[in-house]
Amino acid sequence: MQIRRKIELAFGVILCLLLLTAGQGLWMFIHTKSALGELRQAFSDVLLLDDLKVLIYRQAKEIPDYLTGHDPDAKEEFRSYAAQIAMRFHESDRLAGTPVQARYLGDLRRAYAAHARLADRIFRAYDSKQYRRALGLMEHDVENIALPALDQAVASLHRALYASSFERVMAQAQSFERTAQMVSLLAVLTTFGAGLLIFLWLSRGLVRPINALVEATREVGQGNLDIQGLPVSRDEIGELASAFSGMVQRIKHFQTQIVETEQMASIGATAVAVAHGLRNPLASVRALAQVALVEHESFPAVNESLHEIIAEVDRLNARISHLLTFAVPARLHPVSADLNDVIERVVADFQQIKPQQVVFALHLDPGLPSVQLDTVHMKEVLREIVLNALEAMPDGGDVRVATKRGEGPEGRPILILEVADTGRGIAVEALPHVFEPFYTTRADGTGLGLSIVRRLVEQQGGTVAVESHPGAGACVRLTFPLHEPGERM
Structure with a gap:
């Protein structure tokens, strides 16, 4: 792998770690938003309950206004409030998230139903000219029984909503805290582990081979050409090591050639001196042997010996020529x-x-x-x-x-x-x-x-x-x- 690819891969790993950190931040943002949503829902539930309570009290106020004659339309407004309260009760079905909340919501519905029946009795008594009875029902049953029962039901449901919302938010916060700690720890360990692996990988792939090349260069500089341990890889450092090894081999070859040249120069000088010192005497020996052949032609035994002398002289001359051919380029x-x-x-x-x-x-x-x-x-x-x-x-x-x-x-x-x-x-x-x-x-x-x-x-x-x-x-x-x-x- 080329060095560029290694650096790109390391950068890719670092980018993945950054994306992991960004993902952790996004996850924390989503969970924080979810917790805030829970809080908003809790406040919305409380506001719905408060709105229901306000409507019930406004509806209850229409009863004395009708009985005292201050508002002739109070009875119709009472019924209008009843429609709004029914709608709020329909919306409040979501408040029954737990058994306790469902029970308190049921108590509130029953208390309001009793209040509505009592108001209907008061209106019928008043419309039938039973003014004293209608006024007594309002002062005794509405103010002393129905409204306190509604107050208690609303207060109980309030407490249940607050407790439930607080528990949900706290549970989600604790879960978020635990998960955030685990994710943070995992991110730290992953970052540390990946960083360590990248360091070891780059150290093995870059630093060590470069140090090996530096050490080999020092060895060659000190005259040691028998270098070992050069890095072997398919990247630029491997190519550099291969080129360096080839250069060292060429230096060794050149050194060998220089030594051989010096040896050949010495051998050449010796060979020339030997050839000069031997060839002239050998030429004389050969010439004398040839003259003797002519003079003693009638002696076969002598002729045979003379022929052997001439052959040996020729053999010596051939070896001298061989030596000169080798010694002189x-x-x-x-x-x-x-x-x-x-x-x-x-x-x-x-x-x-x-x-x-x-x-x-x-x-x-x-x-x-x-x-x-x-x-x-x-x-x-x-x-x-x-x-x-x-x-x-x-x-x-x-x-x-x-x-x-x-x-x-x-x-x-x-x-x-x-x-x-x-x-x-x-x-x-x-x-x-x-x-x-x-x-x-x-x-x-x-x-x-x-x-x-x-x-x-x-x-x-x-x-x-x-x-x-x-x-x-x-x-x-x-x-x-x-x-x-x-x-x-």
Whole structure:
């Protein structure tokens, strides 16, 4: 995951926490609004009851107004109030929220019904000219019985409403308080846990890899190129670590090349001195041996010894040339060449001198394009490889030479050349050292053949590798870059 994605994910988690906090605030607002609604409902119930009480008392006031004649329409107004009171009683059905409230509301209804019946008796008595009886009923029953009963019923219902409303509001407040505490605690724990996880995740994904890179940089700065523990990931830090590792590997390669160059310079100076000190005496020995051959032509035994002397001198000269070729860097003159043609020429030379038991098999891709090579040194490379193959098959065998196209690093096209034999193969412990200078497993070998091959191939931009299994032969694999038309080399 890229660093940008990690930061976006961390920001997303933080945004979720903010949304959680906002949700908590919204939840608290909703519950607070609900509690306020309960309070408003309680006040509305009390106001309804007070309005009912006021209407009943106003209705009761119409009785003396009717009896005293102050208001001839008092009886009709009494009935109008009765309709309003009936409507208020209908609305007050919601006040029976608890059994206690229902009982007190029933008491109020019964008290008002008794009051209404008493008022009806008073009106009938007054209308039938029983003024004294009507006045007595009003003064005794209405003022001393009916209205006090209504007052007591209203007061009881008031107390029940207040108690019920208070209990509901307090219960909701306590529930809200408990839930708010739990939600707040959960929000705090969630925020802390998420923050800790984000910190650990970012620390593991960013801080630790960066610290590892810083430590690796210090190690490289102190000259230690065997670094380990570089971060491995698919983000930019992983790419940086991979590039850093590649840079360190290139530094190690350059250091190795510098050491080898210094060694080669020392070997070159020694080789030139040795060649200069040996070639002149060897030339004299060879010349004297040839003169002796002419002078003692009639002595076969002497001639045989002289021929052996000349052969050994030639062998020493060949080894000196080998050493000089390895010690002194070759000057290349690359040209556009057909690698298949170079291979066919070298194999043709070997077919003239090869043992009878050796069979060459060519599998050359006819569609290969031309490649930039120094043909002279390329022939030398092929001769060294084929000679090694022949020496590995003293009893004969097959030598297979093949060319083909392939893909190199980053998918770039390459040309592949393989030379395989069916000889005794290379020992497992010797395989890692075959390209090292002066490393050989043969008593009469110089250990420079494959070293020269590697140098000449790498000077031409190629690579060389050897695969082998003891008893199953060996395969030398060379690769060279193929350049598209118009591409700079």
